[in-house]
Amino acid sequence: MAAEVLVVEDEPDIRNLIVLHLSREGFRCRTAKSGPEALREARAATPDLVILDLMLPDLDGLEVCRRLRSDAATRQIAQSRRNGGQKRTKH
8 A cells, every 4th residue: 555645835836746746656645735734634644754844824834743743643654854954754
C-alpha cells in the first residue's frame, strides 16, 4: 500500500506541483490550504507524512507542528524540516 502524504500549502501552483511529483512516485496525496484545515485532515485520517508550509494563513506551520506533536492521535506522523543548513527528522 502506498504511503499517504498530507501536503499543506496555501499557494495552489506550489501545492499542485508537489502533489504531481509525489503522485508520480507512487504516493497517495491529500491536501490542505490552511493550518486549521491541516489539523482537521490529519485528525480525520492520520497520514504517514506531512509536508508543511511554514507561512500559512490563520495558523502558521510551526504551530500546526506543535499541535500535531501534542495530540496523541497524530504525534507519530513523521516530520522532516530544515532550519538553516541543518536537517532534522523526527518520527
